Amino acid sequence: MASSLFIIFFLTILPLSVLSATVLEDLANLTPPPDFTNTITQNCIRNPLLRYCNNTSSSSPMDIVEIFRSTIVASHLCNESKNPNCVESFPKIRIHSRPKTAALYLSFDFFWKYCPLTVVEIDLVNNSLNSEFPTNVLSCAQIRTLDLSYNQLSGFVPVQNLTGLANLTRLNLSYNRFSEDNKISDSEFFKRFNASSFVHSGVLPDAKRYKVKVLVLLIVFPITVILLCFCLGWMCLKRPDYLPRTCRRSHKFTSAMIDAATDEFSDQKLVSKSGGVDIYRGTLRDGTEAKIEVYTEKVSKEKRREFAEECEAVFKLRHKNLVRVLGWCNGRSLRALVTEWTYGESLETWLNSSLACSWRRRLRVVMGVVDGLFYVSEHWPEVTLGLSTSSVLLSDKDQEPLISQFKIGDGNNSSTNIFNFGLFLLEMITNLRPDEAQEDSDRRYLEYIRVHYPDNLERVIDEKMKVEERTLEKVKQGITLGLMCTDKPPLKQPSLTQIYDLVVSLYESSSRHH
Structure with a gap:
């Protein structure tokens, strides 16, 4: 409250009707009230840091009239500068494009002498001030911002005085007519305020050098920013794998990323083609080798949405098989x-x-596939697995089977998974596979096995197993299970639980006979 005393005191001791008068009328007609001296004295006792207290001494007594006139100017100038609440605060002096008003207030030396301590910003822009640097504004030593740009100020800039303003962080003297002063380049002043504070001001000792800097700042820098934004946008949309991992969704691949990983879908990267799916062996940007299944069929927007949902599901699959x-x-x-x-x-x-060779080794692989199938059915039933001896791999580390193909958009139901498992189980026992080059290859394959079922199954069982009499019946049970899984309609198929229990039973019995 004490720091804004000028305005508060003025508003409390004067009738509100006089505030409509001009500053010149108020200065000419108003005089200090009788108790003004006592009020000023008491304020200085309470707060000795007030500027009019600091400007008095025993040799130069307090000029009551001058202080009173300063309160009048402060009140008017606070309102001229459009401060929101002049009763409580006076943070800025702001007069833009009003030459007469700016010149008038600059002429009030007594005001600047007692400049309110609350003022931290002085903006006198585009006022056609045709004079030397207005040094009286520097009496407001606490200011943080001083903008005198777009005037016609001339002469030398008071470098030493400006350097003494400890709080000054923003200075703008651009577009004036000051004289060059080598002191600027030789002092800390120029390091404190860079060339952007003196654009076309006349104070720079080497104008050409700073024009280049301004050119870089105003032209080259924006162009660089635009190019950087363009490159960043391109990376975000096309090649997010160039971004740090924390800035991208690692599971989302773009067409450009797939294109780069497969060397533009080169024949050298192509592994196989079948059923509308081209499989490539690709290398991601971080060096990770990947299998990339490309679906060549054109689909509708709705199908693409379903595809994304199914991919979200398979992305969450986490199982050893x-x-x-x-x-x-x-x-x-x-x-x-x-x-x-x-x-x-x-x-x-x-x-x-x-x-x-052995039946037991094959059953161990089948057990792993059933484990993976059972996991999918329990957690992600919408996922359809591609099960065949060509799509299931045997890992080098622990000889565990790995289901490597997920058929996206092929029906997504447990019946399809059970049918695929039936075909897989028959392939494991017979070491025979459907001929994909023929139409309706699965049906032809199953018909061939059923022709020999159940009396001549020895003719379709892989002879490399060298099945003994005691295990032949178990192998036949395996073929029976495979045919049951491929039965149509699906109502005749066994459930996954029944499949799991039967495979476990066959594996345990093979262990006992081993």
């Missing part, structure tokens, strides 16, 4: 599922090796 899904791409021109590349041979290759 499932290859981990890294992400997907769901653009208008490209749909793809990205999974980790697993080192290991396919079961199709493994079945032709000596390691896959």
Whole structure:
């Protein structure tokens, strides 16, 4: 309250009717009230830091009339500067494009001598001030901002006086007619306020050098920012893999990322083509090798939405018998599922090796596949698994089977998964596969096995297993289970629980006979 004494005191001791008068009329007609001296004295006792207290001494007694006139000017100037609440505060002096008003207030030396301590900003912009630097404003030593731009000020800039303003952080003397002063470049002043404070002011000792800096600031810098924004936007939309991991969604792949990972879908990266799915072996930007399943069929917007939902589901799959899904791409021109590349041979290759001879070894692989299938049915029933000896891999580390193919958009129901498992189980026992080059290959394959069922199953069982008489019945039970799973209509299919229990039973019995 004490720091805004000028205005408060003036408003409380004068009738409100006089406030409508001009500052010149008030200065000419108003005189200090009788108790003004006593009030000023008491204020100085309570707050000796008030500026009119600091400007008095025993040799120069307090000029009561001058202090009173300062309160009048302060009140008018606070309102002229459009401060929101002049009764409580007076933070800024702001007069723009009003030459006569600015010149009038600059002429009141007594006001600047007792400048209110609340003033922290002085803006006298575009007022055509045709004079030397108005040094009287520097009496407001507490100011943080001083803007005298777009005037016609001339002469030298009072560098030493400005340097003494400890709180001054923003200075703008641009677009004036000051004279060059080498002191600026030789002092800390220029380091404190850079060239943008003196654009076309006349004070820079090397105008050309600073014109280049201004050119960089006003032209090159914005262009650089625009280019950076363009590059950042391109990375966000096209190649987010260039961004730090914390700034991108690692599971979302763009067409450009897939294109780069597959070397523009080169033949060298192509692994296989079947059923509208092209499989590539790609390398992501961070060096991760991945299997990329590209779906070539064109689909509607609704189908793409369903595809995204299904990808969200498979991305959450976490099981030792499932290859981990890294992400997907769901653009208008490209749909793809990205999974980790697993080192290991396919079961199709493994079945032709000596390691896959025994019935028990094959059942152990089937157990792993059933575990993965059961996990999916419990947690993500909308996911359809691609089960075949060519799509299930055997990991190099622990010989665990890994289901590596997730058929997106193929019906997503448990019946399809059970049917696929039935075909897979029959392939594991017979080491025979449907001929995908033929139409209706699955039906032809199943008909071939049923022709020999149940009396001549020895003719379809893989002879490399060398099945003994005591295990032949168990192998036949496995074939029976496979045919039951591929029965149509699906109502005849066994449930996943029944499948799981039967496979476990077959595996345990094989362990006892081993």
